[in-house]
Amino acid sequence: MGHKAPRLTSTGTTIVAAAYKGGLVMGADSRATAGNIIADKHCEKVHKLTESIYACGAGTAADLDQVTKMLSGNLRLLELNTGRKARVITALRQAKQHLFNYQGYIGAYLLIGGVDPTGPHLYMCSANGTTMAFPYTAQGSGSYAAITILERDFKPDMTKEEAESLVQRALEAGMHGDNASGNSLNLVVIEPTATVFKGPIIPDFCKRPEPNDLEYKFNKGSTKVLKQKAYKYDIVESMDISH
Amino acid sequence: MFGCTFDDQDDEERALESCKQSFMFEPRHSDFVFPSLPLGIDSKSFVSQHFGKDAKNMQFRKGTTTLAFVYEPATENDKGGIIIAVDSRASSGEYISSKSVMKILDIGDRMVATMAGGAADCQFWTRTVAKYCTLYELREKSQITVSAASKYFANVLYGYRGKGLSVGSMVAGYDKRGPQIFKVDSDGDRCQLRVCSVGSGSLNAYGILDNHYKPKMTDDEARKLGLRAIMHATFRDSGSGGVCNLCHITPTEKIRLPPFDVSKLYYEFAEELGKDIVYTPRDD
Amino acid sequence: MACSFTGIAKNGPNPYSEMFAFKAAMKAAEAEPVWRTSRIIERQRWNPYSFEGGSTCAIAGENFAILASDTRLTQNDINILTRDGEKMHILNDSIVLATTGFYGDVLQLKKVLQSRLHKYRFDYRSDMSVDLCAELLSRNLYYRRFFPYYTGAVLAGIDEHGKGAVFSYDPIGCIERIAYSASGNAEPMIIPFLDCQIGHVTLSDEAEKPPLTLERATSLMKDAFRSAAEREITTGDKIHLIIAEAGKPIVQKFLPLRED
Numbered sequence: 001m002g003h004k005a006p007r008l009t010s011t012g013t014t015i016v017a018a019a020y021k022g023g024l025v026m027g028a029d030s031r032a033t034a035g036n037i038i039a040d041k042h043c044e045k046v047h048k049l050t051e052s053i054y055a056c057g058a059g060t061a062a063d064l065d066q067v068t069k070m071l072s073g074n075l076r077l078l079e080l081n082t083g084r085k086a087r088v089i090t091a092l093r094q095a096k097q098h099l100f101n102y103q104g105y106i107g108a109y110l111l112i113g114g115v116d117p118t119g120p121h122l123y124m125c126s127a128n129g130t131t132m133a134f135p136y137t138a139q140g141s142g143s144y145a146a147i148t149i150l151e152r153d154f155k156p157d158m159t160k161e162e163a164e165s166l167v168q169r170a171l172e173a174g175m176h177g178d179n180a181s182g183n184s185l186n187l188v189v190i191e192p193t194a195t196v197f198k199g200p201i202i203p204d205f206c207k208r209p210e211p212n213d214l215e216y217k218f219n220k221g222s223t224k225v226l227k228q229k230a231y232k233y234d235i236v237e238s239m240d241i242s243h
Numbered sequence: 244m245f246g247c248t249f250d251d252q253d254d255e256e257r258a259l260e261s262c263k264q265s266f267m268f269e270p271r272h273s274d275f276v277f278p279s280l281p282l283g284i285d286s287k288s289f290v291s292q293h294f295g296k297d298a299k300n301m302q303f304r305k306g307t308t309t310l311a312f313v314y315e316p317a318t319e320n321d322k323g324g325i326i327i328a329v330d331s332r333a334s335s336g337e338y339i340s341s342k343s344v345m346k347i348l349d350i351g352d353r354m355v356a357t358m359a360g361g362a363a364d365c366q367f368w369t370r371t372v373a374k375y376c377t378l379y380e381l382r383e384k385s386q387i388t389v390s391a392a393s394k395y396f397a398n399v400l401y402g403y404r405g406k407g408l409s410v411g412s413m414v415a416g417y418d419k420r421g422p423q424i425f426k427v428d429s430d431g432d433r434c435q436l437r438v439c440s441v442g443s444g445s446l447n448a449y450g451i452l453d454n455h456y457k458p459k460m461t462d463d464e465a466r467k468l469g470l471r472a473i474m475h476a477t478f479r480d481s482g483s484g485g486v487c488n489l490c491h492i493t494p495t496e497k498i499r500l501p502p503f504d505v506s507k508l509y510y511e512f513a514e515e516l517g518k519d520i521v522y523t524p525r526d527d
Numbered sequence: 528m529a530c531s532f533t534g535i536a537k538n539g540p541n542p543y544s545e546m547f548a549f550k551a552a553m554k555a556a557e558a559e560p561v562w563r564t565s566r567i568i569e570r571q572r573w574n575p576y577s578f579e580g581g582s583t584c585a586i587a588g589e590n591f592a593i594l595a596s597d598t599r600l601t602q603n604d605i606n607i608l609t610r611d612g613e614k615m616h617i618l619n620d621s622i623v624l625a626t627t628g629f630y631g632d633v634l635q636l637k638k639v640l641q642s643r644l645h646k647y648r649f650d651y652r653s654d655m656s657v658d659l660c661a662e663l664l665s666r667n668l669y670y671r672r673f674f675p676y677y678t679g680a681v682l683a684g685i686d687e688h689g690k691g692a693v694f695s696y697d698p699i700g701c702i703e704r705i706a707y708s709a710s711g712n713a714e715p716m717i718i719p720f721l722d723c724q725i726g727h728v729t730l731s732d733e734a735e736k737p738p739l740t741l742e743r744a745t746s747l748m749k750d751a752f753r754s755a756a757e758r759e760i761t762t763g764d765k766i767h768l769i770i771a772e773a774g775k776p777i778v779q780k781f782l783p784l785r786e787d
Contacts (some may be wrong), residue, residue: 181787224731
């Protein structure tokens with residue numbers, strides 16, 4: 001009797017990030033899956049922590065939302081208390097200490113990256129608290145496909161355009177080669193002066209190649225009326241809700 | 244076929260001889276065995292591991308309410324005999340994989356078997372029993388009794404006991420001893436009953452049957468009772484549903500009635516009671 | 528130790544303790560027999576199956592049968608093995624087998640059927656009809672009752688009377704002839720759609736019901752797969768369409784689907 005509770009996850013994900021000269025590009029696809037069903041086609045996996053620190057998440061969707069919400073709150077408090085911009089390493093430390101406490105039971109796999117006064121940084125933080133620093137990396141089920149593109153084409157000190165196109169190509173590879181990633185991609189380009197958010201970008205292979213053949217409309221009277229009952233009411237008060 | 248000749252006559256005669264050898268005398272055990280798993284792996288646990296309740300994809304079709312009862316005619320115009328009524332749902336886990344299964348399977352002209360438990364098991368073994376019965380009648384030149392057919396069925400199932408078969412069948416029919424129902428299941432159990440129900444919705448069906456069954460009924464009453472019992476079972480049991488297939492075996496013939504949609508049956512029933520089937524919100 | 532149970536003692540330890548102990552020992556032996564070494568336990572966890580995802584579907588009409596499947600093969604629900612896998616197999620001019628499940632078993636099943644059909648052709652000098660093949664498939668599936676094929680099969684074709692036929696199976700050969708059927712990961716999405724559009728289960732008796740022409744069936748089939756590909760991750764890449772019409776050769780078509 002009964003049935004399993006539906007579990008909304010975005011374990012199947014492709015998230016990619018790469019540093020370039022003076023900045024950082026991060027990106028994620030937008031598919032959230034529950035089992036083999038797509039639960040959300042436009043899920044936001046690039047989370048803002050501060051003005052110049054972002055986190056991309058793979059793992060359990062709810063855990064990711066809560067962890068990044070907590071991080072952004074704590075970092076904001078820190079910024080207000082110190083009067084300075086938070087550093088990426090701080091965000092990372094907070095994340096790993098939180099996740100380590102829960103011994104992997106919080107299923108959040110994060111790429112934390114951003115630009116602070118010490119330059120651009122990119123870190124990976126896994127659910128059990130392991131962290132690593134990278135110049136470029138990918139995470140999630142589509143990471144195998146994505147990392148091939150990164151390994152082939154990454155060069156140190158790329159221009160912003162090069163880095164952006166690299167991350168986008170890596171994401172597209174992940175979305176193409178992995179069932180659990182797809183639909184559309186979001187990018188964030190972080191520089192000391194400005195942070196630009198791009199998306200959703202829909203690659204060609206994610207578009208529906210052909211529209212439906214038929215139209216599915218039900219004519220009036222399609223449903224059998226078993227019983228009718230009319231309710232009479234008086235208008236006591238009315239208000240304008242058009243604006 | 245080595246040494247094959249073009250002498251057709253000879254070939255045909257030989258074929259006839261071998262046919263007689265294998266069918267016109269007491270049947271011998273065939274040397275067919277089901278392919279099995281590698282040594283040391285129990286097929287029951289293996290199958291339930293991959294195709295059982297927790298399996299994600301491939302589950303066997305299951306779930307049923309079947310019932311049958313014997314009654315005597317109340318008036319001279321009635322025929323009496325056996326009513327067999329079944330639902331038509333097959334579910335694979337929580338998914339309804341079919342809503343139009345015929346669960347009354349023929350065994351000869353005046354005998355049927357119902358299907359409860361594993362759908363494939365029932366279909367396959369009922370066919371085996373049907374073959375046995377046909378060969379028996381050809382060989383002995385007399386009709387096989389329901390008792391004998393059901394005993395063969397039970398013996399076959401007992402031979403596979405513990406292997407994980409799931410069969411709950413009622414063999415019902417009219418023979419020289421009158422109308423008879425035998426309940427046979429995959430544990431090897433076989434018992435004769437006059438009122439019988441098998442399957443996940445059997446308790447609900449029994450509730451109606453025990454309440455309204457009389458040894459003497461008119462044909463109309465009896466058919467209605469069968470429909471009613473199935474309707475109530477499908478109403479309360481998630482493993483049963485679809486349409487109600489009904490079969491009436493009289494002393495002279497086997498009548499298969501057209502399928503009845505159970506939800507329509509429920510509307511009829513509700514109308515009879517004067518019950519409102521529509522949800523009405525509270526009027527406040 | 529000799530057994531010393533001599534009736535129920537009045538003032539001793541619990542008289543039933545010996546029976547309880549025996550029962551517990553029996554239970555333990557049943558659950559964990561001594562002969563069940565770790566090696567045997569390891570072997571019993573043996574899993575010869577995998578599942579390659581995807582879906583197939585078939586519709587029978589008055590004088591046609593139409594089948595469709597996607598062409599993606601998937602490993603562990605995530606990795607794409609190939610984008611043009613064959614899930615449907617044309618067995619002869621009037622029989623098509625469509626299967627999802629463990630691809631190894633699919634190929635084996637196809638080979639078994641092909642060889643039986645070949646033998647039939649040799650013996651009877653004509654092609655087997657779809658009704659016969661359906662029974663044959665059912666029995667072949669059941670013969671593996673204790674080591675089943677991990678397949679969800681759908682057999683379709685044109686029967687002896689020139690009518691479309693679709694047979695649906697469970698892994699061990701429960702057979703049923705129906706108007707439309709699907710199997711695979713998107714089955715729970717496709718069947719309700721076809722129930723609505725072909726079975727008209729939601730329409731009232733008085734409502735007008737469009738007839739099932741070949742064109743309509745083809746369009747429904749395409750739309751079913753397009754919609755399934757939107758929400759089901761192991762379905763995608765291409766629609767493989769097979770149309771069998773009475774008195775005409777079998778037609779195959781490929782149509783694009785989304786690839787992500």
